[in-house]
Amino acid sequence: MKIFKKASELEPNLVSIKDKGQSIGLVLTMGNLHDGHLSLIREAQLHNEFVICSIFINPTQFNNENDFNSYPKTIDEDISKLENIGCNALFLPDIQEIYPKGLAKKKIVNNFRNILCDKFRPGHFDGVTTVVDLFFNMIKPTNSYFGEKDFQQVKIIQDLVKINHHNIKIIQCPSVRDKTGMSLSSRNSKFSNDQLKIFDVLGNKIKEHINLLKQNEINNLDQLKIEFLQNNINKIDYLEIRNENNLEITKNYSEARLFIALYIGEIRIIDNFKLY
Ligand code: PAF
Numbered sequence: 169m170k171i172f173k174k175a176s177e178l179e180p181n182l183v184s185i186k187d188k189g190q191s192i193g194l195v196l197t198m199g200n201l202h203d204g205h206l207s208l209i210r211e212a213q214l215h216n217e218f219v220i221c222s223i224f225i226n227p228t229q230f231n232n233e234n235d236f237n238s239y240p241k242t243i244d245e246d247i248s249k250l251e252n253i254g255c256n257a258l259f260l261p262d263i264q265e266i267y268p269k270g271l272a273k274k275k276i277v278n279n280f281r282n283i284l285c286d287k288f289r290p291g292h293f294d295g296v297t298t299v300v301d302l303f304f305n306m307i308k309p310t311n312s313y314f315g316e317k318d319f320q321q322v323k324i325i326q327d328l329v330k331i332n333h334h335n336i337k338i339i340q341c342p343s344v345r346d347k348t349g350m351s352l353s354s355r356n357s358k359f360s361n362d363q364l365k366i367f368d369v370l371g372n373k374i375k376e377h378i379n380l381l382k383q384n385e386i387n388n389l390d391q392l393k394i395e396f397l398q399n400n401i402n403k404i405d406y407l408e409i410r411n412e413n414n415l416e417i418t419k420n421y422s423e424a425r426l427f428i429a430l431y432i433g434e435i436r437i438i439d440n441f442k443l444y
Contacts, residue, residue: 373392
């Protein structure tokens with residue numbers, strides 16, 4: 169696998185692939201790769217001749233310095249995983265390469281804002297769209313693959329592509345889930361043993377309540393909230409049922425998902441679950 173640290177070194181390679189009429193699949197990541205990321209790479213490999221992954225922990229999308237500094241970094245393991253899976257290239261820029269004029273972000277997308285994570289992490293999505301826009305301009309892939317765990321992020325990136333006229337197809341891919349049904353996440357690698365136990369309880373409680381909601385045996389999330397609080401989850405950002413197309417609150421479950429964001433200790437967990 170070729171590793172590129174500079175966009176100027178990457179560009180001639182990408183041009184020669186495009187000149188051959190081949191398609192480029194891009195998977196953007198912040199590293200600490202798990203099976204969720206690898207499933208995005210596999211999906212990209214199915215539909216593109218050339219697959220490139222990027223690893224860049226983007227400072228402008230973090231709400232505080234501590235969270236940014238403590239984000240898990242496992243670059244050697246990540247490179248081995250990418251080599252094993254047969255990824256063609258890794259783009260591994262440093263901060264200076266991506267933000268040569270200093271850290272800055274701008275608001276590009278106005279839809280799907282002021283709700284869900286945007287309400288609790290102001291500016292986060294401006295950091296995400298700023299960096300994704302930069303990557304799209306540098307790499308100009310044919311297709312780019314994003315996991316549904318970050319559902320609001322996918323919606324906002326789909327809008328970004330329209331607003332900035334990127335000729336890129338955004339492919340939304342289902343989460344890879346653990347045994348209790350929770351989506352895999354890089355942040356989960358930071359759990360202590362006790363926190364892992366709480367996470368398992370959380371997964372089982374959610375699964376139980378999703379089944380009750382689907383069978384119309386309950387029609388609200390009050391009991392689930394109580395059970396979270398009884399199980400050491402003391403900070404819940406949101407627990408809401410929204411339509412998966414427009415992200416509006418709904419009581420009609422035919423196109424709805426349960427969206428959650430909560431904390432185990434200092435670790436923030438977000439996930440969403442189909443209700444149909
Ligand atoms: O989903 C992520 O890991 C990040 O938000 C992304 C898309 C790589 C942008 O930094």
